Amino acid sequence: DADVTQTPRNRITKTGKRIMLECSQTKGHDRMYWYRQDPGLGLRLIYYSFDVKDINKGEISDGYSVSRQAQAKFSLSLESAIPNQTALYFCATSDSTSPSSYEQYFGPGTRLTVT
């Protein structure tokens, strides 16, 4: 089984709808991240969480919210989806206590299309 899983893997939704993307990890890592990837732009950080009670905005948090329900679960919500939120979304984890700390591990991604 994959260490970092994302659901759904693909989603098509309409403008104005609320949508939630979910991320779960079995690696026991304390830190979790949400990124979006647009063609030719690399990955940009949306939100990150260093533990259940520590959530921080990234570069492009407007229009998004997150919830860290447990150490293993980190969800990303689009309150009212708009077409320019069409992108590939990735969840990642890292372990601050690891000797090779801060290495990031990624989920398989969620392809979101907003029509």
Add this chain to the structure above:
Amino acid sequence: KQEVTQIPAALSVPEGENLVLNCSFTDSAIYNLQWFRQDPGKGLTSLLLIQSSQREQTSGRLNASLDKSSGRSTLYIAASQPGDSATYLCAVGNNFNKFYFGSGTKLNVKP
């Protein structure tokens, strides 16, 4: 804000060739640098992680170097194979555990 640039954006080479991918960053106060591989429509696979105190890391045919003072890292791929075709991303991590990504180099290795 850290800016990460990868040049070239795309590269096509014949099988068997040795090649170098480049990554540059504007702020030398980094904690680490990580190289990833991404296949079309897929997630990111970690290739190599270099801590700021290290100069290079090796894994099989891959060698990554880091020169913090000049704000550069290179990924060297020896004896390239068609299976190496993918997009290669570098990510620079700071002391606050935030990462900044380049836009990637798309590599095509021709049989």
